[in-house]
Amino acid sequence: MSLSLPQDLIVSPSAPLLIVDVDEVLALFMAGFERFIRRQGYEMRIDRFALFQNLYRPGEAEHLDIVTGRALFDAFFRDGADDLEPVAGAADALADLSQRAGVVILTNAPDCGRESRTGWLARHGFDFPMILNSGVKGPIIAQLAGLTSGPVAFIDDLLPNLESAAESAPRVLRFQTVADPRLRPLAPQAPERHPRHDDWADLKPAIEAAVWR
Structure with a gap:
């Protein structure tokens, strides 16, 4: 757009x-976003140059769906975006x-x-x-x-x-x-x-x- x-x-x-x-x-966005999603009960596994495809529920093999990932992203900017180095x-x-x-x-x-x-x-x-x-x-x-x-x-x-x-x-x-x-x-x-x-x-x-x- x-x-x-x-x-x-x-x-x-x-x-x-x-x-x-x-x-x-x-x-350092990824590091700050990782801290945020951990507080929400998720984890980040950086194995590709991507955002939502690196987000997982603990113990699961499939990354989060795009809707859940986007919701976390938006929540980060509402509530956690100050936590960036x-x-x-x-x-x-x-x-x-x-x-x-x-x-x-x-x-x-x-x-x-x-x-x-x-x-x-x-x-x-x-x-x-x-x-x-x-x-x-x-x-x-x-x-x-x-x-x-x-x-x-x-x-x-x-x-x-x-x-x-x-x-x-x-x-x-x-x-x-x-x-x-x-x-x-x-x-x-x-x-x-x-x-x-x-x-x-x-x-x-x-x-x-x-x-x-």
């Missing part, structure tokens, strides 16, 4: 722009990058989690404009890129979002990062199209080299 940009969003018409995902980019180095890196570029947070989360997500971002040093998205991100990235003549970079963990950005906004620079070490070997990737750096110590200079080359 394509969304319209917030009317109060301010983007410099000539400065560089960084469009940044939250989960597994700025926040920030990714090491992300706040300092974005704080430095934001001195030379605009930053917009583009996150896929249910609308019920808007307040908790904005609060979490502010508390952990990511107090930038946030857009709550649904579905692939390419269309809204194209809208954002159209607001500036400067270079634009998009950082996300999910290959479909990166591919969507490439299709909808081919001028946008794309970077993949996957913060949770358990997910890294499982994550689909295409490094020839979307350079991948799983640590902000490597990701930040890669962004700088591409944006300010």
Whole structure:
């Protein structure tokens, strides 16, 4: 589903722009979600790069159905989304990058989690404009890129979002990062199209080299 940009969003018409995902980019989502579902009596077994297919009832071999998984996901954003650890180095890196570029947070989360997500971002040093998205991100990235003549970079963990950005906004620079070490070997990737750096110590200079080359 394509969304319209917030009317109060301010983007410099000539400065560089960084469009940044939250989960597994700025926040250790899987670890926090795992703690939440355990409190609900479920468990997580990370054996694929997925969300609901890694959720199980203890002792059962089949993962949870999509309806139950989605209900847990929504409940997490209503009641547990504050219990996320920030990714090491992300706040300092974005704080430095934001001195030379605009930053917009583009996150896929249910609308019920808007307040908790904005609060979490502010508390952990990511107090930038946030857009709550649904579905692939390419269309809204194209809208954002159209607001500036400067270079634009998009950082996300999910290959479909990166591919969507490439299709909808081919001028946008794309970077993949996957913060949770358990997910890294499982994550689909295409490094020839979307350079991948799983640590902000490597990701930040890669962004700088591409944006300010």
